[in-house]
Amino acid sequence: MSAKRLGIGFIGTGNISSAYLKAILGKDGMPGFGVLDVKGLADMRPDAASARAAEFGLQSMSVEAMLADPAIDLVVNLTIPRAHVEVGLQCLAAGKHVYSEKPLGITFAEGRKLLDAAKAAGLRTGSAPDTFLGGSHQQARAVVDSGVLGQLVGGTAFMLSPGHESWHPDPAFYYDLGGGPMLDMGPYYITDLVNLLGPVAQVSAMSSRLRTERTITSEPKKGQTMKVSIDTHVTGALGFANGAIVQIGMSFDVAAHKHVPLELYGTEQSLIVPDPNFFGGTLEIRKRGREEQWTEVPVTAPYADGNYRSLGVADMASAILENRPHRANGDLALHVLEVMEAFEIAARDGRTVDIKTPVTRPAPLAESLKDGVLG
Numbered sequence: 096m097s098a099k100r101l102g103i104g105f106i107g108t109g110n111i112s113s114a115y116l117k118a119i120l121g122k123d124g125m126p127g128f129g130v131l132d133v134k135g136l137a138d139m140r141p142d143a144a145s146a147r148a149a150e151f152g153l154q155s156m157s158v159e160a161m162l163a164d165p166a167i168d169l170v171v172n173l174t175i176p177r178a179h180v181e182v183g184l185q186c187l188a189a190g191k192h193v194y195s196e197k198p199l200g201i202t203f204a205e206g207r208k209l210l211d212a213a214k215a216a217g218l219r220t221g222s223a224p225d226t227f228l229g230g231s232h233q234q235a236r237a238v239v240d241s242g243v244l245g246q247l248v249g250g251t252a253f254m255l256s257p258g259h260e261s262w263h264p265d266p267a268f269y270y271d272l273g274g275g276p277m278l279d280m281g282p283y284y285i286t287d288l289v290n291l292l293g294p295v296a297q298v299s300a301m302s303s304r305l306r307t308e309r310t311i312t313s314e315p316k317k318g319q320t321m322k323v324s325i326d327t328h329v330t331g332a333l334g335f336a337n338g339a340i341v342q343i344g345m346s347f348d349v350a351a352h353k354h355v356p357l358e359l360y361g362t363e364q365s366l367i368v369p370d371p372n373f374f375g376g377t378l379e380i381r382k383r384g385r386e387e388q389w390t391e392v393p394v395t396a397p398y399a400d401g402n403y404r405s406l407g408v409a410d411m412a413s414a415i416l417e418n419r420p421h422r423a424n425g426d427l428a429l430h431v432l433e434v435m436e437a438f439e440i441a442a443r444d445g446r447t448v449d450i451k452t453p454v455t456r457p458a459p460l461a462e463s464l465k466d467g468v469l470g
């Protein structure tokens with residue numbers, strides 16, 4: 096374990112915060128990320144912060160106290176999408192690096208504002224998802240980088256679901272501005288695709304909103320209706336700078352389907368990449384030719400066997416301490432946000448949209464980081 100640690104705090108202690116804390120503190124069989132020294136938890140609902148703090152044996156504090164605490168260098172922003180940039184700007188103004196849940200912001204313009212503020216302050220921004228750092232996705236990256244797929248032709252990306260109102264305790268934000276299947280789940284798929292294929296150059300799209308009101312079926316708000324302010328079925332294509340074209344479907348309106356989450360096509364071989372919402376999963380590859388079969392690619396890369404949400408924060412903290420670039424960074428998230436917004440523009444205007452923000456693929460997560468360098 097690295098001796099150096101970075102003081103961090105959380106703003107937003109709702110549903111997803113427990114996954115972060117379990118990974119950091121080494122629950123559920125995970126080794127923990129010792130580089131992250133959790134100094135406190137805050138939320139606009141103080142009772143939510145104190146309940147989560149009690150659950151994990153941590154301190155709760157007010158947002159103001161957290162921002163004023165000199166022991167906290169980095170804030171993990173787990174608020175709802177509409178609050179990501181506002182809270183992020185507060186953290187930067189207080190002199191703290193900020194790592195946000197996805198999406199980086201709900202518009203490209205506000206995401207840009209966050210990155211500009213960070214640059215001006217000499218601070219870093221990071222963003223979920225970090226699942227592309229998971230073992231199965233890093234293994235997929237190694238397969239792509241080895242060149243065995245041949246020339247990269249394209250692929251498919253599908254996240255087709257009936258929506259979140261059957262399980263999330265407070266699902267209204269998924270149907271509000273800043274929600275929708277693309278802004279909610281697109282970050283996992285598009286970030287993984289950028290990690291595998293490089294920058295997106297163009298987007299085309301069509302989308303629909305068949306219901307303007309939906310009913311919550313999960314407790315405790317069962318029976319309440321929610322207004323739908325965004326399109327809930329989004330389809331289109333991503334044209335990558337390397338020439339690959341990926342068809343995509345993101346939906347909160349599909350009852351059932353049999354597509355795999357991600358497939359990549361090369362002229363020599365095709366690769367099935369597991370669900371980018373998870374760190375692990377099975378990779379399959381098949382050569383061109385009628386007699387060929389799908390075979391499993393062994394996953395030897397680390398972080399494939401658990402819900403390691405916070406791996407991106409651990410990499411960012413290590414990067415700050417080691418003065419190197421971090422992988423789940425704001426530039427990557429801003430590129431992905433521009434791509435996601437381009438789906439809205441392309442669908443609305445019936446045209447293909449060019450993507451302008453530059454991005455470089457994050458460095459692969461080296462095997463050498465396996466045994467605790469990040470922790």
Ligand SMILES: NC(=O)c1ccc[n+]([C@@H]2O[C@H](COP(=O)([O-])OP(=O)(O)OC[C@H]3O[C@@H](n4cnc5c(N)ncnc54)[C@H](O)[C@@H]3O)[C@@H](O)[C@H]2O)c1
Pocket residue numbers: 106107108109110111112137138139140143158173174175176178182196197198265279
């Ligand atoms: N729930 C999941 O499975 C999941 C998975 C991955 C990512 N995410 C992302 O994580 C984020 C949070 O999701 P969640 O499911 O935990 O939501 P949630 O509604 O359960 O929790 C959000 C918390 O943020 C607090 N909050 C909101 N605005 C705030 C503000 N301005 N200042 C301080 N606190 C504020 C709320 O009081 C609440 O406790 C979202 O961006 C979501 O997209 C969620």
